[in-house]
Amino acid sequence: MYNRGLPGFGRQVGRHGGDRRGLPVRPRATSQPWVRRAKLMHTAFSPPADSNERNAVAAMPAEIDIHNRDGLVRSMFEVLDSNAGVLVVDMSETVFCDSSGVHALLTARRRAISRGKTIRVVAPRRNVRRVLEICGIARLMPIDGSLEEALSHRPPTAV
Incomplete structure (x- = not known):
């Protein structure tokens, strides 16, 4: 399952909304840090x-x-x-x-x-x-x- 609802974010997440290790996924503000x-x-x-x-x-x-x-x-x-x-x-x-x-x-x-x-x-x-x-x-x-x-x-x- 991929988290597609956040811009610039395509990390694989687990069943409970976290990453594969179970940690919560924090969206980045932008895909370009500058x-x-x-x-x-x-x-x-x-x-x-x-x-x-x-x-x-x-x-x-x-x-x-x-x-x-x-x-x-x-x-x-x-x-x-x-x-x-x-x-x-x-x-x-x-x-x-x-x-x-x-x-x-x-x-x-x-x-x-x-x-x-x-x-x-x-x-x-x-x-x-x-x-x-x-x-x-x-x-x-x-x-x-x-x-x-x-x-x-x-x-x-x-x-």
Whole structure:
């Protein structure tokens, strides 16, 4: 007997709804494990602090890896192409960031420089902050401990 009622599931089950050993069968959420992790980046614009500046906050997902890097880069490009002067990359919820996340930040930084804009990173978790520091991101863009700290920063005004 096969359990055909669950998507992506064709394991043989016993008479009592379990597997061949009698253990209960737990359905998988999806047949492709990366679909669950590839969340879209949510962006929110904060109200302008003054007439010359507008912050855009880009909230990053819990995990940043090769599976969602391209979508995050595209989303950051869209924010950088808008009229926001400062892109605040909020990594408060990020618990895992590999070299793909570092590459995404560097790619967004290149776009920001070409548009005359700046990027600030919020990384309160020690493990994520450590990855960014080891890779040299801290020398290229400021890393703040909280979103409030990043939003309260005022860029120097031209005289």
